[in-house]
Amino acid sequence: NAGVTQTPKFRVLKTGQSMTLLCAQDMNHEYMYWYRQDPGMGLRLIHYSVGEGTTAKGEVPDGYNVSRLKKQNFLLGLESAAPSQTSVYFCASSRTTGPWESQHFGDGTRLSIL
Amino acid sequence: GENVEQHPSTLSVQEGDSAVIKCTYSDSASNYFPWYKQELGKGPQLIIDIRSNVGEKKDQRIAVTLNKTAKHFSLHITETQPEDSAVYFCAASISSGANSKLTFGKGITLSVRP
Numbered sequence: 001n002a003g004v005t006q007t008p009k010f011r012v013l014k015t016g017q018s019m020t021l022l023c024a025q026d027m028n029h030e031y032m033y034w035y036r037q038d039p040g041m042g043l044r045l046i047h048y049s050v051g052e053g054t055t056a057k058g059e060v061p062d063g064y065n066v067s068r069l070k071k072q073n074f075l076l077g078l079e080s081a082a083p084s085q086t087s088v089y090f091c092a093s094s095r096t097t098g099p100w101e102s103q104h105f106g107d108g109t110r111l112s113i114l
Numbered sequence: 115g116e117n118v119e120q121h122p123s124t125l126s127v128q129e130g131d132s133a134v135i136k137c138t139y140s141d142s143a144s145n146y147f148p149w150y151k152q153e154l155g156k157g158p159q160l161i162i163d164i165r166s167n168v169g170e171k172k173d174q175r176i177a178v179t180l181n182k183t184a185k186h187f188s189l190h191i192t193e194t195q196p197e198d199s200a201v202y203f204c205a206a207s208i209s210s211g212a213n214s215k216l217t218f219g220k221g222i223t224l225s226v227r228p
Contacts, residue, residue, distance in 0.1 A: 042220035077221060105150075108157050
């Protein structure tokens with residue numbers, strides 16, 4: 001059981017380049033999330049989705065776009081990468097809409113913007 | 115919005131001793147409090163959680179306590195082992211229908227000295 005899989009695991013970009021991070025889950029979860037993790041900042045929510053075809057902004061959405069065309073996939077796009085977007089990006093998913101639901105995380109994508 | 119704080123930011127204990135990590139939250143409407151463990155190079159993994167209608171929960175060597183009046187909750191690890199060394203995140207969730215989201219603390223690095 002793979003759980004939440006993120007690709008790629010590492011990436012180096014130049015300022016201004018674009019890229020897409022892919023998250024796939026095989027648990028049939030409704031909710032999916034994208035976080036970024038920076039030293040001393042914990043996990044901050046970028047965007048999330050409450051179901052196929054839906055997306056919503058989180059705490060730090062600027063500079064990112066997302067799409068949820070299929071229930072099992074959640075894509076995070078950087079339109080024009082900036083050094084401030086150097087971070088570790090985590091995708092997570094959860095089963096239902098209830099407040100008690102724990103989130104299952106992937107192992108992250110380490111992104112460096114030069 | 116919700117604000118979750120963790121103190122201290124680092125903690126070092128001798129193997130076999132107990133470790134206590136404390137978190138405070140700001141919104142009295144929060145009703146779900148999970149703890150995540152993040153090992154180096156991995157994504158956060160849920161280790162224990164507690165709901166607002168429960169004061170304490172145990173699972174082998176770990177336990178979580180919740181004080182709703184004071185708005186703080188703590189993670190207790192007994193008989194610490196080197197493999198307990200990791201970053202620990204607390205989080206709080208406010209139930210708001212379809213948009214329940216977790217707010218994470220900034221994390222604490224626990225080091226267990228052999």
